Every structure is written in structure tokens, then in C-alpha cells.
Amino acid sequence: MTSPHGSLPDDVREALQRGSIFDAIKLLRRSGVANLKEAKAVLEAEARRINAAKGVAPRPAGGAKPAPTSGAFPPAAIDALRRGNKIEAIRIVREHRGLGLKEAKDLVEAHEQMLVPTVDSLSPRNGLSPGEVPRTGGRVAWVLALATIVAALIYHFVLRDPG
Numbered sequence: 001m002t003s004p005h006g007s008l009p010d011d012v013r014e015a016l017q018r019g020s021i022f023d024a025i026k027l028l029r030r031s032g033v034a035n036l037k038e039a040k041a042v043l044e045a046e047a048r049r050i051n052a053a054k055g056v057a058p059r060p061a062g063g064a065k066p067a068p069t070s071g072a073f074p075p076a077a078i079d080a081l082r083r084g085n086k087i088e089a090i091r092i093v094r095e096h097r098g099l100g101l102k103e104a105k106d107l108v109e110a111h112e113q114m115l116v117p118t119v120d121s122l123s124p125r126n127g128l129s130p131g132e133v134p135r136t137g138g139r140v141a142w143v144l145a146l147a148t149i150v151a152a153l154i155y156h157f158v159l160r161d162p163g
Contacts, residue, residue: 008046009033019100021047073111081112 008016009031015024021043028039074096080089086108094104 008042012043013046016043016047019103073107077108078111081108086112 009027012024012027012031015021015027024043024047025036025039028034028043029036033039034042074092077089077092077096080086080092089108089112090101090104093099093108094101097104097107099107
């Protein structure tokens with residue numbers, strides 16, 4: 001199994017095109033052409049070749065995220081990231097580059113780390129889900145509890161009828 005480029009079965013090649021290397025490994029092993037170690041090595045090399053043809057940076061060893069390719073990131077996706085809409089950015093990258101969900105997500109996350117923060121991203125709402133209200137740290141609850149205790153003490157010692 002020395003030449004991966006021309007010897008892969010069609011169903012294995014289709015699984016790789018979808019970005020599913022695990023399915024491709026299973027299919028290649030079922031065909032009886034390679035053992036697990038050989039199949040993994042051949043298909044990872046083929047996946048790197050396919051991603052290079054698509055313009056996706058290869059994933060570094062150790063599970064690190066891939067670096068985005070320069071000049072290939074859509075400006076609309078950058079705008080979406082700056083607005084804090086990561087899902088929209090992934091959708092734009094998928095449409096623009098023709099990538100699978102995982103590849104687009106990895107590319108967006110790698111690009112997100114390189115973005116310079118804007119004034120909007122530094123606002124106190126940063127990191128909150130849509131509709132989520134910033135927490136007050138419980139100070140309001142303590143003030144209300146203290147006011148209730150003081151009111152109860154005033155009622156008990158001052159306003160209550162002694163008889």
C-alpha cells in the first residue's frame with residue numbers, strides 16, 4: 001500500500017471528501033487492503049493532500065488547531081466573528097470554501113484566536129449568550145434581605161401593639 005493517490009476505492013475516497021476519516025479507515029479495513037496502522041497512515045496522508053487542494057491548512061501533530069490559510073478567510077466571516085456570531089462565521093466559511101462542518105469550525109476557531117479585539121468585543125456583554133443578563137454578584141439580594149430584616153425589627157419593637 002505504497003501509493004495512496006490512485007489505489008483508494010471510490011467509497012473510501014468519498015468518505016475522505018466528506019471529511020470523515022474514521023469512516024474512510026473503516027471502509028479501507030473492510031476491503032482487506034490494509035491493517036489499522038497502514039490504513040490510518042495512508043488516509044491521513046490522503047486527507048492532507050485533499051485539504052491542501054482545498055486550501056485548508058493541515059492539522060499540526062498533537063491535536064493543535066490548524067492555522068488559517070492567509071487571504072482565504074472571507075471578510076463576511078471576519079465581520080461575523082467580530083460581532084460575536086461564531087455560528088454565522090462557520091456557515092459563511094462552509095459556503096465560501098466548500099468545507100465540512102468540523103473543518104470550517106476548526107478554521108474559524110483558529111482565525112478567531114488571531115483577531116485583534118475591537119471596542120465592541122471588549123464590552124461588558126462579551127461572553128454572554130443572547131438574552132442573558134449580567135449577574136450582579138448577589139449584592140442586590142443581600143441588600144433586600146437586610147432591608148427585610150430591618151423592617152421586621154422595626155415592626156416588632158416599634159410598631160407592634162404591646163398588649
